[in-house]
Amino acid sequence: MRFLDLLRMSSTNLLRRKLRTVLTVLGVVIGTASIVVMVSLGLGLRKTTMDQIEQSGGLTTVNVYYYEYAVSSSGSSEEQTQRINDEVVEQMAQIPHVEVASPVLSTYVLVKQGAYEANFSIRGMTYEALQSLDIDVGEGQLPPDDGTLQFFYGNQTLTNFYNARTNQYYWDTMEAPDVDLMNDPVFVIFDMDAYSQSQYGGTDENGQRIAPPKKYIIPTAGIMAGTLDDYSDNSYNVLAEINALKAQLKKVFKNKAIPGQPTNSAGKPYKEFYYDEVYIRVDSMDHVSEVQQAIRDMGYETYSNAEWMEQTQNQMATIQLVLGGIGAVSLFVAAIGIANTMMMSIYERTKEIGIIKVLGCDLGDIRTMFLMEAGFIGFFGGLIGLILSFIISGVINLVAGEYYRGISYIPIWLVLVSMVFAVLVGMVAGFFPALRAMKLSPLAAIRNE
Amino acid sequence: MDKAREPVIQVKNLYKIFRVGSSKVRALNGVDLTIYRGEFCAIVGTSGSGKSTMLNMLAGLEKPTKGEVIVAGEHLENMSENQLVKFRREKVGFIFQSFNLLGTMNAVENVALPLMFRGIDKKTREEKASKMLDLVGLSKHKKHRPNEMSGGQQQRVGVARALVLDPEIIFADEPTGNLDSHTSEEVLKLMRKVVQEKNQTLVMVTHDNHLAGFADRIFHIIDGKIVKIEDRKDYKEEEQ
Ligand SMILES: Nc1ncnc2c1ncn2[C@@H]1O[C@H](COP(=O)(O)OP(=O)(O)OP(=O)(O)O)[C@@H](O)[C@H]1O
Ligand SMILES: [Mg+2]
Numbered sequence: 001m002r003f004l005d006l007l008r009m010s011s012t013n014l015l016r017r018k019l020r021t022v023l024t025v026l027g028v029v030i031g032t033a034s035i036v037v038m039v040s041l042g043l044g045l046r047k048t049t050m051d052q053i054e055q056s057g058g059l060t061t062v063n064v065y066y067y068e069y070a071v072s073s074s075g076s077s078e079e080q081t082q083r084i085n086d087e088v089v090e091q092m093a094q095i096p097h098v099e100v101a102s103p104v105l106s107t108y109v110l111v112k113q114g115a116y117e118a119n120f121s122i123r124g125m126t127y128e129a130l131q132s133l134d135i136d137v138g139e140g141q142l143p144p145d146d147g148t149l150q151f152f153y154g155n156q157t158l159t160n161f162y163n164a165r166t167n168q169y170y171w172d173t174m175e176a177p178d179v180d181l182m183n184d185p186v187f188v189i190f191d192m193d194a195y196s197q198s199q200y201g202g203t204d205e206n207g208q209r210i211a212p213p214k215k216y217i218i219p220t221a222g223i224m225a226g227t228l229d230d231y232s233d234n235s236y237n238v239l240a241e242i243n244a245l246k247a248q249l250k251k252v253f254k255n256k257a258i259p260g261q262p263t264n265s266a267g268k269p270y271k272e273f274y275y276d277e278v279y280i281r282v283d284s285m286d287h288v289s290e291v292q293q294a295i296r297d298m299g300y301e302t303y304s305n306a307e308w309m310e311q312t313q314n315q316m317a318t319i320q321l322v323l324g325g326i327g328a329v330s331l332f333v334a335a336i337g338i339a340n341t342m343m344m345s346i347y348e349r350t351k352e353i354g355i356i357k358v359l360g361c362d363l364g365d366i367r368t369m370f371l372m373e374a375g376f377i378g379f380f381g382g383l384i385g386l387i388l389s390f391i392i393s394g395v396i397n398l399v400a401g402e403y404y405r406g407i408s409y410i411p412i413w414l415v416l417v418s419m420v421f422a423v424l425v426g427m428v429a430g431f432f433p434a435l436r437a438m439k440l441s442p443l444a445a446i447r448n449e
Numbered sequence: 450m451d452k453a454r455e456p457v458i459q460v461k462n463l464y465k466i467f468r469v470g471s472s473k474v475r476a477l478n479g480v481d482l483t484i485y486r487g488e489f490c491a492i493v494g495t496s497g498s499g500k501s502t503m504l505n506m507l508a509g510l511e512k513p514t515k516g517e518v519i520v521a522g523e524h525l526e527n528m529s530e531n532q533l534v535k536f537r538r539e540k541v542g543f544i545f546q547s548f549n550l551l552g553t554m555n556a557v558e559n560v561a562l563p564l565m566f567r568g569i570d571k572k573t574r575e576e577k578a579s580k581m582l583d584l585v586g587l588s589k590h591k592k593h594r595p596n597e598m599s600g601g602q603q604q605r606v607g608v609a610r611a612l613v614l615d616p617e618i619i620f621a622d623e624p625t626g627n628l629d630s631h632t633s634e635e636v637l638k639l640m641r642k643v644v645q646e647k648n649q650t651l652v653m654v655t656h657d658n659h660l661a662g663f664a665d666r667i668f669h670i671i672d673g674k675i676v677k678i679e680d681r682k683d684y685k686e687e688e689q
Binding site: 001002004005012016352355356357358359360361362363365442443445446 | 501505508510511530531534535537538539541543545546549551553562563565566567568570571610622
C-alpha cells in the first residue's frame with residue numbers, strides 16, 4: 001500500500017469518530033501542556049536566576065568576611081582568626097586563580113545637599129578592584145587613582161535622601177529628590193558620633209556642648225547608569241578609592257579612634273587599618289569553590305554567587321523533576337486513553353479489518369494504519385497542547401509581573417522534544433492494539449452474524 | 450480442450466476437525482477434488498455439511514487439520530499468514546454472502562480497494578474500478594454508499610470488487626443468499642459471463658440446487674465428504 005493511502009485511511013477513520021477522537025486528543029493536550037508548562041517554569045526560573053546573578057556582579061566574585069565574634073567552636077582566643085589587614089589581603093591575592101583582591105573599608109557618613117540628607121556606608125576599594133566591578137558609568141567616571149577623595153554614587157542612592165524640611169523620604173512621595181550630585185556641592189560628615197551628640201544636645205566630659213562636626217565638600221566622580229528602579233549589585237552603594245578614603249579618615253579623626261576600627265587595651269587606635277570584608281575576583285567560575293576553600297582554610301567566611309547558584313540549581317532540578325513528574329503522570333493517563341480508544345475502535349471494526357484481510361491487505365499495512373491513527377492522536381494532542389502551553393506561559397508571565405518576567409520560558413528544543421514525545425506516546429500506546437488488529441482472524445468478516 | 454483441463458485447484462485427502470469442548474466436529478472428512486482452469490464449479494450441500502469450511506480452506510482463510518491444498522500451483526497448508534495474504538492479494542477474488550462493503554466508502558472506492566492494497570495510485574485504480582462498475586451495470590451508482598443501494602446493487606459492487614484485480618480464481622460463499630430469486634439469477638448470469646470471457650475459475654457455494662444449475666460442475670457434499678460430482682457440460686450442450 002502507498003503511504004498516502006495509509007495516511008488517508010487512518011485519517012478518515014479518525015474523522016469518522018469525531019467526538020471520541022476529540023476526547024482522546026484532549027487527554028494528550030492536557031498531558032503535553034502540563035509537561036511543557038511545568039518544564040518551562042523550571043527553565044524560566046533558572047533563566048531569571050541566571051540573569052539576576054549576571055546582573056549582580058557575575059559568578060567570579062568572592063566576598064570574604066571577618067566576624068569579630070564568630071569565635072571558633074573551642075572558644076579559646078588563641079585560635080581566633082587574625083583580623084584582616086593589608087598583609088592578609090596580600091596573602092589572599094597570592095592564592096592561585098585570584099585576579100583581584102581588594103580590602104573593603106566601610107565607613108558611615110552623612111551626605112547633605114540643601115534640605116536633603118542621607119546616610120550612607122561608603123565602600124572604599126582599590127582602584128583596580130573598582131575597575132573590575134564592571135560598573136556601567138552613566139555620568140562622570142569611576143573614582144580616580146590620584147589620591148583625591150571622590151565619591152561614586154549608585155543609580156539608586158538618590159532614594160536614600162530625606163528632606164529635613166518636609167520630613168519626607170523618597171518612599172513617601174515617590175518623587176526624585178532635588179539633589180544634583182554632579183554639579184552642586186555635596187557636604188559630607190564623617191564623625192557621626194559627634195554629629196548625633198550635637199543633634200541631641202550631648203555634652204563632653206567638661207560639660208560643654210559638643211559643637212557640630214566639620215563638614216567636608218567631597219566632589220562626585222560619577223554616577224552609575226540606570227534609573228531609580230534599576231537594581232543591581234552596587235546600585236545602592238557609594239564607592240570610593242580606598243587610599244584616598246583612608247587619608248581622609250586619618251585627617252578627620254586625627255589621633256582619635258576611627259569608628260569601626262579596633263583599638264588596643266588603652267583605647268588607642270592601631271597604626272594600620274583593619275577590614276571586615278575583602279573583595280576577590282577569580283579568573284573563572286570553575287575555580288571559585290577552590291579559592292573559597294583556600295580562604296576558608298585561612299579562617300574567614302566566604303560568600304559567592306557561584307556557590308549560591310550551585311545550591312539553587314540543585315533546588316531547581318528538584319522542582320523541575322517534581323513538576324515534570326506531574327506532567328508525565330498526566331501524559332501517562334493520556335496514553336492509557338489512547339490505548340483504550342484504539343482498542344474500542346478495533347473491536348468496532350473487527351469486521352472491516354477482516355474484510356480487508358480477505359481482500360489481501362498486507363498485515364504490515366494494517367499495523368501501520370493503526371499505529372498512524374494512534375500517532376495522529378498523539379501529534380494533534382501534542383500540537384494543540386503546545387499552543388495551549390504558549391498561551392498559558394504568556395498568561396503566567398503577564399501575571400508574574402515585572403520582576404519575574406520570563407519565569408515561564410519555552411525554548412525551541414522543548415517544542416521539538418514535546419512534539420516527538422507526544423507522537424511517540426501515541427504510537428507506543430497504539431502498538432499493542434495495532435498488533436491485535438493485525439492478528440484478527442479474517443473469518444470474522446465472512447461469518448454472518 | 451487440452452488447455453481447459455489444466456488444474457488450478459487440487460485438494461488431496463483434506464480434513465478439518467474442530468474441537469468444541471471435549472467433542473470433535475469433523476467439518477471436512479477426507480476430501481479429494483480437482484478444479485480446472487476456466488471452470489464454474491458449485492459446491493452444494495445442506496446446512497452444516499462443510500461447504501463454507503471447504504471454501505475458506507481453498508481461499509487460505511483457514512488452515513487444514515490434515516491434507517494438501519494446492520491452488521494456482523502453491524501449497525497453502527504450509528504458508529504463513531503473511532504469505533496467505535499476499536496469495537489472496539495476487540490470485541484470489543472473494544464474494545461474500547453479506548456483501549461486506551465498507552460503509553464509509555462509495556461504490557468506486559469499494560471496488561478500488563483491492564487495487565489500493567496492491568499499491569496502485571488513486572487515479573489509475575479509480576478509473577479501473579469505474580470501468581468495472583460499468584461492466585456490472587452500475588454506471589449510475591458510482592458515488593453511492595452501500596447504505597444508499599439495494600441488496601442486488603451492493604452485490605454487484607461486491608462482484609466488481611472481486612473481479613477488478615483480474616484474479617485467477619474467484620470464490621463466492623452463497624453470493625446470492627441475501628437476494629430474491631430473480632436478482633439472484635441476474636447476478637449469477639453476470640458472474641458467469643465475466644468469468645467466461647476472461648477464462649477465470651469460479652467456485653461458488655450454495656444450498657440452492659436451481660442456482661447450482663448455472664455451474665459447469667456441481668460437487669455434492671454431505672457431512673464433510675464429497676458424495677457426488679455432477680457434470681453439467683454435456684447436459685448444457687444437449688440443451689442448446
Ligand atoms: N470455528 C468453528 N468451530 C467449531 N465448529 C465449527 C467451526 N466452523 C464450522 N464448524 C462446524 O463445522 C461444520 C461445517 O460448517 P460450515 O460452516 O462449513 O457449514 P456450511 O455447509 O457452510 O453450512 P451453511 O449452509 O449453514 O453455511 C458445522 O457442523 C459447524 O458446526
Ligand atoms: Mg456456510
